[in-house]
Amino acid sequence: MPPLCRLEAGAPRGQGILLLVSLLFLSHLSAAEPLTTAGAVRELLPSQAAEKIPVTLTGVVTYYRSDKLPDFILQDLTGGVHVRQPKDGWQHVEPGDEVEIEGVTDAAVYAPRVDAKAVRKLGRADIPLAIPVSAEELAAGYHEGWLVEVNAVVRAAFIDVTIDPPRLVLRLGTPAGAVDAMITRYGTNDAARYLDAAIRLRGVSLRQANRRNEPYRWMVFVHTVDDIVVTRPPPSDPFAVPLTPIESLLAGGPQQSRHRMRVRGVVTYNDGMLVIQQGAAGISVFPVVRAEAKPGDEVEVVAFARIGMYNPVLEQALVHVVGHVGEPTPEEPPLAKLKPREVAERDWRLITVTGIAGPPTKRDEEAGFTLRTDTHQIPVRLPPGVEAPAVGAQVRVTGVCDLMPGRDVLLLSTTPTTFALLMRSGNDLTLLNPPPWWTRERLLALLVSVVVALLLALVWVVELRRRVVFRSRQLAEEIHKRREAQVAFDATATERKRLAGELHDSLEQGLTGVALQLDAATMGLPQAPAPLTMARTLLTHCRAEVRRAVWDLNADEREERDLPARLRAVAEQAVLGHEARVVVEVQGTAVPASGLIAHHCSRIVQEAVHNALRHGKARSITITVAFTVERLDLTIADDGAGFDPGAAAGPDAGHFGVQGMRERARKISGELAIVSNLGAGTRITVQVPRTGAAAT
Template sequence: MRLFFAAMVLLAAARMGVAQDVGAQPAGANSEPVVLTRAAAIRSLPSEKAAEGRAVDLKGVVTWRSARRNHAIIVHDGETAVWVTLLGMSSLWERGLAPEPPVCEPGTLVRVKGKTGPGGYAPVVVAEALEPLGTAPLPEPLRLPVEELLSGSRDAQPVEVEGVVQEVTKPDGAGVASAMMVTGGHVCRVDVERGTELDREQLIDARVRVRGALTPLFNLRSQLTALKLSTNGRDDFQVMRPAPADPFQSTRVPLGNLRKFSPDANPYHRVVTGGVVTFAMPGEFFFLQDGATGVRVNSLEAEVAVGDVVEVAAFVDTTRTLAALNGAVVKKTGRAEVPPPETIEATGILQPQFRDSSRRVALADYDGRLVSLVTHVRRVEALDEKGGLGVIAESDGQAFAAVLASSGAAVPTALREKLVPGAEVRFTGLCDLTFAEKTPKLDLIGITGFRLWLRSPEDMVVLKSPPWWTAGRLQAVLITVGLVLALAVASNIALRRVLKRRTRRLEEVMRLHRDSELEFHAAREERHRLAADMHDGLQQLLVSAAYRMEAAAARMGEGPASAKDQLTAAHGALTRAQSGLRECIWGLKQVDDAEEDDFAALLRHAAGTVEHWPKGLVTVEVEGEPYSLSRQVMGSLLMLMQEAVGNACKHGKASAVKVTLHYFPERFEMAIRDNGRGFDPEQAPGTRQGHHGLESMRLRMKWLGGQLKVTSHPGNGTLIVCQVSRTAAEALLTNTGKGGHPGAGETGA
């Protein structure tokens, strides 16, 4: 029984131990832990899994803290370390939504609760609560080879790296300084949180051992790009071999022997060399030349001028194809003439001569040397507002850039005006080569291009101005000619379309002209026939009836007065019918017999010849520039006017009728306004009641292809407006022997 009880206790203890390692687990043997309690489990998450924000409850010691308040810490749980960001907690504190996160110096034992995040390079913990628990010893740093450091797999782990310090920057606003150290041939940046503690003169050129957290630099694709350590202060540095008290006590090397074979080589430490300054960019770099060798020297503090003879104690830059110098300490020793520039073409710079057929070692190269080239300008650009100038030029078919720094003298206006595309210019400046490995397996190095650093505007001499007929102007002329041709083609197409459209219109007008002419002649013949029939038939009958009634009335003598009165009234009615018939016959023939095309004069004549219209009843006015109307239109409008005036007198009792002829550019309009009693057009009697006046007016306008509008109100007179398009009004202007002439239009009446 006791053995069984002991076994149960051991089993329970084992289960509790597992729970502490992996956190609470849901049902299922293969389920993942709900809460992550180990740094290794967090670091092993793929980025997409870490982005899900899994719960974290982690205990460990702080190995590093950012000098930027409540920015980040690194926590080591005894096995491995992980980055912990405090930005979320700091943001809540700054907005007053949470208490300020505690400041946890390295060596503080803490408990972190939060969730996982993908981080910029490796998975991180996004802290939501941070609780100090006491203190604990820091873990021992890892001593790893450079290739393992460069793998990035040890991100956030405590490491120890040894190398030579070549530069120490000044502390930034947060007090962080950076030491640039070379280890195993690779540059490693060391960020020091309390950078003010560093002794720059003591560290530069010293061999040191640095303890810190490996926090490699990465790019926008989360790819490792360079080594970086994050340390807490000066105590993380241990000087293994101090720097020389005097930088110029370092190994002396001729300028032409940098990085060459030597059994006594002391890599990564300073060397001392010298030469004459041939070009200087204050606060950035300058060039030294000694014999046929030129070298670029990068220095932020050196103050030198062209012609100075100097000694420099500097580190050899191992990142360039041709050796350069970094972090130089400069000592001036005198002045000397600058070596004269070598006149050469671009091909000679890009394709130097080699010692043998292996083409691996050149007899001479022009990097860092003064050269002079005759070129043709392609493009000129201002580099900044301080006078910096960049010129893209071409020499021997090779393009390159010539740069005049803004620190130099201003370019004279006369020179700037001549420095235009196409100009032939001699440039003198420092040659700066660019390289690419053409065939890495054979170690062949190829020169891909170069630029010239110009010292002053005197390094640009315009030899010949560009011809007026430049490629740019030729291009402009070709573009202009092309545009003119395009416009001519477009105009030709447009004119052809207009010609086709007008041809179709002319054909339509001619067709309408023929149709209208036939219709006009037919209508005229019919009017003449109708007028003759009415005159010879109905007119004679009316005359005969009137005569007989007049004779009957004369023979009645003293007959009944009532019978005589009836005969007299009948005689008067026949006389009026005869007068109206004469008006109708006159209207049918008047247009054809008119001596001129003046429609206004025709209307005035017609108004004056109607016997039963009071004199001065009708006035005719003209507005606009008159144009000729067809006989058909004038005849129809004349009879419409007679009908309108007759209605105004008979039914409206009008005392004045005004006829206005409007000659608009696009239409002809005749308006008839009277001052009679008026009427309601909606209630006016129609053809069923024997009134055909309005209906006949509408029909006439319909035949003409126009419109008729009647406006009237009881007590306010009547306005009749007749509208017809100008083309319809001029559709037929045939010569009838009375002065008419043919016209044109788009549509016929």
């Protein structure tokens, strides 16, 4: 057995397993065939490239970084690949050197790369012909790794000292996005001579990718400025180019490959970002250095235009103040009538909006508040030193319309477009009406007081009911012991009268006091708040229920009553002070009714007549009592305005009349029906079984 594979008899078993795994791994490496083309390396996924696959390549150097970081790009007939040399034994190479490398693959920022273990120069060779590509193809990622030649306009030129070694960066404008040309060897004055120039350059196209290997930045690595040819120099005077109307710029949409253009307008906003307006068209401007222009100044701007979220944006701008002409008159658009696209067309215009001030806001250290209109919730950004108005105040705000308040708006959605208002100074905020005295806090305090009073009244009612139940149980036990119905009836009647007196002297008086307090709270107000009105209605209902309870307790269930006479007296009492006419008709042979039946029927008639007079404005009311063999039929008909029973307000809105009538009909085993139509009066019918209607 070879020495490498010999396992001593006394060796631990774990060491044997480790040795076996090592042998299998070495045999796998020795069996793997090395990759021999750059194209094969570039086809690897990041996970595959990280497996350190052997590589043997021969090609021509198309780009060399620096002696400090001696990386280079190697290109063969199948493509180009990034090569990282070892720290020890690296070779200085130049574009045109033919080299042979041996190494392994690895995952990198740009694409799969080769970590070279050995680099051998084979001599000089012709640099591969650069592939002519358009700026659009370059930004789309075509020909990655290849030596390419592209024509473009330089939109920005600067020396990036944050990378090692520092490089001259030329930002090339394309309709598909910006592409940065990274030049390794350059002069100190080269940045100025390339800005706004049309150039043709030759370099290697590469990308930067994120962790998911998605490209987010495209670059062209250029060895020296000698690989750049200026095909059209920039104008000597940037402000000598023809004027472009802002309106035509918005209508046509800029192409990022265009040269700088000159526009003129009036400044409406300046916080570093400049907003200018020409007629009804506005546009945002990002100067190279902060402009000292103030709102109302007329300026000329020379800048590159790029496509924004909705409207073009001018960047890398030079600003020249022409004079002061005053701000344009702000527009006050009818927001409720505007379609989303019409709202979007007012991007960067000076507008005025009237609404109610909402709560203050703070976002990214910027103070503001929400302006509420009938159709919009508009964020307003306040300038430094200006405080938000009081919540609830009616204000008029003038500012610049910004359709990107949070960079999360869909401008062409079918819902109203979101926008913000950018105020310039405190003069843009006008207080029209102060907030109402009835603030949320004050209303809440009063409402809590009313609720506490009602709860106390409810607790007292529950306590009285508990006493009634307890006392009634005692009376029932007493009646059961005596076995005498007359004694039981007399005792019950006596207790009912006592409880009626107690209810009248305690609870009703307390509720009257609460009513007086509520009336005092609303005295002097032009209009009582809705919660107080509802509380007053509920309290009135509670008082009426107490009175009815007193009546019920005083009613003698065994006493026979003349029902038609009782109903006639109740109806005539109800119409006192009104011009309405009331008629009581009797059909069939009248029979006496029990005190309980007479009491509840009279209360139903009282409530129905009251509603007909108060709500229906009735002129004539007819009450019909029909005695039949099977039942007693009570009908109340009026010629009032009528109503929709299905849409009538109920207890939730503080109206308990209909519910009370139904409850009284149920107590005498009857059924109540209401028929009414708007403009056709109301007809209420109560049917009581004859066994319950006759005297017992």
